[in-house]
Amino acid sequence: MFIIKIEQTQYSFEIYQKSLYCKKEVKLNTLITFATRFGCTEKCAKKLEEKLSNDMEIINLKNNTKISLDKYDTVIIGGSIMMGKINSEVKKFYNNNLAQLLQKKIGLFICGALSEQVDKELRDNFPEELINHAVATGYFGYELNFEKMNFALRVLAKKMSDTEKSFSKIIEDNITKFAEVMKR
Numbered sequence: 585m586f587i588i589k590i591e592q593t594q595y596s597f598e599i600y601q602k603s604l605y606c607k608k609e610v611k612l613n614t615l616i617t618f619a620t621r622f623g624c625t626e627k628c629a630k631k632l633e634e635k636l637s638n639d640m641e642i643i644n645l646k647n648n649t650k651i652s653l654d655k656y657d658t659v660i661i662g663g664s665i666m667m668g669k670i671n672s673e674v675k676k677f678y679n680n681n682l683a684q685l686l687q688k689k690i691g692l693f694i695c696g697a698l699s700e701q702v703d704k705e706l707r708d709n710f711p712e713e714l715i716n717h718a719v720a721t722g723y724f725g726y727e728l729n730f731e732k733m734n735f736a737l738r739v740l741a742k743k744m745s746d747t748e749k750s751f752s753k754i755i756e757d758n759i760t761k762f763a764e765v766m767k768r
């Protein structure tokens with residue numbers, strides 16, 4: 585008898601929560617947008633999503649060209665660098681939405697092999713005003729996924745490392761620190 589009582593209370597609480605959801609438009613606070621060539625930035629975006637605890641949505645810019653930013657307070661944009669350039673989808677996204685992005689809390693991160701050039705690569709690939717406006721800019725390391733590259737890219741990638749085997753150098757600690765700054 586006692587057990588039934590508890591179950592009923594829990595059940596009615598769930599109904600109450602659902603009705604609240606139906607009445608109010610669900611407000612998502614944070615959007616993580618990213619583009620990736622071989623999967624590294626996507627992995628990092630998902631790791632970041634796990635570390636941020638508030639309501640959020642994660643969108644691959646390759647599959648979504650038109651994103652309405654109205655419902656987000658915070659937007660995080662991530663991309664990878666190849667031959668000094670960030671993914672064209674990332675560039676298109678911030679160019680199309682720059683005025684609105686400058687009204688939001690912003691985080692920017694990149695993945696790339698050249699850790700000593702992070703500052704330059706950030707500055708070369710994001711508008712100065714967006715970098716200055718961002719509360720966090722991050723470098724999340726890189727991967728070389730040889731299996732996902734075509735022949736020409738594999739040749740270039742081999743020049744960047746002393747191995748031909750795929751490897752991951754994602755810097756978990758940097759993702760954690762970035763998440764901490766974004767949460768403030």
Ligand SMILES: Cc1cc2nc3c(=O)[nH]c(=O)nc-3n(C[C@H](O)[C@H](O)[C@H](O)COP(=O)(O)O)c2cc1C
Binds near residue numbers: 620665668699728729
């Ligand atoms: C052909 C090629 C060129 C690259 N050029 C750069 C570069 O200019 N600067 C850099 O920091 N990393 C460079 N990288 C490393 C990539 O940024 C790294 O592999 C990254 O993890 C890729 O992320 P993604 O899988 O999300 O696209 C290059 C990688 C390849 C395969």
